[in-house]
Amino acid sequence: MVRSVGILGCGTIGTEIARAIATETVPATLSVVHGQHPDRVAAVQDQFDTDSQPRAAESISDLFEADIVIEAAGQDAVDDVAIDALEHGCECLLMSVGALADAELRSDVLEAADAGSGRLHLPSGAIAGLDAIKAAALTGELETATLQTTKPPSGLEGAPYIDANDIDLDAITEPTVVFEGPANEAASAFPSNINVAMALSLAGIGPSETAVEIVAHPDAETNTHTISATGGMGRIETTVENVPSPTNPKTSYLAAISAIEKLRSLSATVTVGT
Numbered sequence: 599m600v601r602s603v604g605i606l607g608c609g610t611i612g613t614e615i616a617r618a619i620a621t622e623t624v625p626a627t628l629s630v631v632h633g634q635h636p637d638r639v640a641a642v643q644d645q646f647d648t649d650s651q652p653r654a655a656e657s658i659s660d661l662f663e664a665d666i667v668i669e670a671a672g673q674d675a676v677d678d679v680a681i682d683a684l685e686h687g688c689e690c691l692l693m694s695v696g697a698l699a700d701a702e703l704r705s706d707v708l709e710a711a712d713a714g715s716g717r718l719h720l721p722s723g724a725i726a727g728l729d730a731i732k733a734a735a736l737t738g739e740l741e742t743a744t745l746q747t748t749k750p751p752s753g754l755e756g757a758p759y760i761d762a763n764d765i766d767l768d769a770i771t772e773p774t775v776v777f778e779g780p781a782n783e784a785a786s787a788f789p790s791n792i793n794v795a796m797a798l799s800l801a802g803i804g805p806s807e808t809a810v811e812i813v814a815h816p817d818a819e820t821n822t823h824t825i826s827a828t829g830g831m832g833r834i835e836t837t838v839e840n841v842p843s844p845t846n847p848k849t850s851y852l853a854a855i856s857a858i859e860k861l862r863s864l865s866a867t868v869t870v871g872t
């Protein structure tokens with residue numbers, strides 16, 4: 599059955615997901631989109647033939663007519679969409695996983711997923727290795743998990759932690775650790791940069807036990823994420839050197855295609871990997 603999709607956020611990731619639907623990379627229809635700028639909404643609509651263009655939603659609640667609601671708008675939007683979508687029985691795919699660093703919101707969203715007929719999907723996004731992390735965590739084998747993220751200084755611009763600590767990104771001339779701490783602090787300190795830390799936490803040993811280090815590297819051309827984990831299963835280490843998206847260098851291209859693959863897998867009859 600071809601299912602309908604609603605997208606919240608017509609930026610880099612939302613537009614890429616829409617393109618995957620328009621080009622039939624994913625067997626779904628895009629029925630409705632919601633964005634803040636009419637021109638970005640129109641750019642998403644224009645990827646489709648006139649007779650199959652998604653409707654521009656007037657409010658977030660219009661998205662709940664779709665079978666699957668995708669948030670690609672930012673952490674602030676998660677509270678506005680996730681619980682209501684799940685309570686309407688929609689499947690809900692969140693890109694801004696870091697919003698779940700807020701323990702109360704996390705508990706409410708997980709409760710809504712448990713209580714309703716909808717399911718919650720948190721894709722791997724810009725990191726690799728959550729298949730192994732999940733397997734190790736399930737059996738209680740996983741003991742430590744850390745994420746080291748390296749981005750060009752420009753990829754960290756505007757992060758609340760950078761501004762609050764008066765870190766001058768332009769003055770960085772060598773690789774510099776700008777943040778060290780648990781994933782739940784990292785997610786709100788860098789809301790547009792380190793959502794992946796919350797995905798790692800929720801697959802693994804939890805947000806306060808997952809250690810995060812963020813490095814600003816003046817010569818970096820990629821957004822690099824290294825997961826290191828140890829436990830009774832052995833040692834896991836994965837590194838992804840991500841190509842930044844041309845339209846938003848904070849966001850790695852892999853994040854968008856990870857969501858697209860997750861969307862495809864929702865209607866797949868065969869799945870490969872954990």
Ligand SMILES: NC(=O)C1=CN([C@@H]2O[C@H](COP(=O)(O)OP(=O)(O)OC[C@H]3O[C@@H](n4cnc5c(N)ncnc54)[C@H](OP(=O)(O)O)[C@@H]3O)[C@@H](O)[C@H]2O)C=CC1
Binds near residue numbers: 694721793846
């Ligand atoms: N899990 C992962 O691996 C990753 C997750 N992310 C998360 O995904 C989010 C989206 O990434 P990306 O597409 O690159 O970001 P962009 O900034 O390119 O796009 C976000 C879009 O959402 C719009 N928007 C923001 N708030 C709302 C709202 N309340 N209602 C409707 N539209 C809204 C913005 O509009 P406007 O421009 O007008 O503000 C913008 O067009 C990021 O903010 C981040 O939280 C990002 C990268 C990796």
Ligand SMILES: O=C([O-])CC(=O)C(=O)O
Binds near residue numbers: 723792848853
């Ligand atoms: O795209 C990336 O490299 C990771 C990212 O921005 C995030 O997790 O928010």
